[in-house]
Amino acid sequence: MWTREVDGTRLTFHLAGINNQNFIMRDEETGTYWQQINGLAISGPLKGWQLTLVPSDELNFATWRSEQPQGTVLNDISKYATEYARKDWDVRMKREPVVISFAEHGMKARDLLLGIRAFGASRAFPYDEVIKQKLVKDHVGAEPVLLVVGEDNQSVRVFRDRIPGVDTTPDFYRLTPPKPGALLMDSATGSEWNFQGCAVSGKLQGVCLERVQALKDYWFDWRNYNPRTTIWGK
């Protein structure tokens, strides 16, 4: 997700090609080609420009709807709806061939991961293992991060593992079973926290953790654009 205004010009993007199975976009205003994964202009008049990231989440629709009841959702284009993907599209895609492969750390080309590029580092978290553990405390670069699996057991969000305004390192644990609207508790204050990373009860009520952008991706694609990535658990 990117903003599409560059230097005062509003750009209109089209699908224009593929680069090792990550697609290339072309804007009709300048004819520049852009790489989808990183929003970088790779050829044409704007070569070298970087689109600004718009933070996004990959969530189950029910989870999103409960958080954003006032939100709007893109309708199917009915003419093409019969060709749309099934719910398990990303799992089905695992059987598709790849053209590049990085046989490292025991990773298979189409292993799904959550990739984080932040704090001067890149780190990949194998998706299935995150779902299994439900709460992951780790570091990206030197920065402590928290990966939280939602109540739907499929959606994952990442936060900086620091409470704004609190000096000590927080110690979050998962509520079992989770309460409606609360997933975590921090042991220092006993405040309860929801999937949006905000305290909903206790001393810290109203305080929110800082979000960290993560990309759900296949190993071959992530590794291609993040050659120095490390992998959690490997």
Next chain:
Amino acid sequence: MLRNRWLFVTILFACLAASLVFVGYPIYVIRPFRAQGARELAVALVVARFRPMVTVISALVALAALAGYWRVQQREWRRILAAVGAGFVCVLAVLARVNVYELMFHPIDHAAFSAAAKSKLDGDEKVIAVLVNGEARAYPIRAMSYHHIINDEVGKTAIVATY
């Protein structure tokens, strides 16, 4: 006269070759299920960028060469052969303007949105969600993995949603 004929034929062949390369090379390099090398991709994108202009110039030159050839060549079948060649160069100029990827994955021209509460989407469908200046929008992956791109405006900000 003979020299002129050869000149026109040579120009026709040159136009045909140039148009074929400009149309064919990017398609050859940038095609699915093929590894793209950095250098060949860079060349293919430059070729693709100038392809519409080059193929039109090539078609105009080919038509001019055909007209010249027509005047100096009396044999009917050779004239027809030259006309077919020039016609093919014109067809390539048209093909250069076709976005194969948008034929495969149709773009969204007129996006419509539903209120979250009224959407018929199943609860366990996955969406990509954004929140811009307080406005929340979700893009179902079932649609995004087909269309791949939507040029949108959320929270008074022009964004491009991609998947």
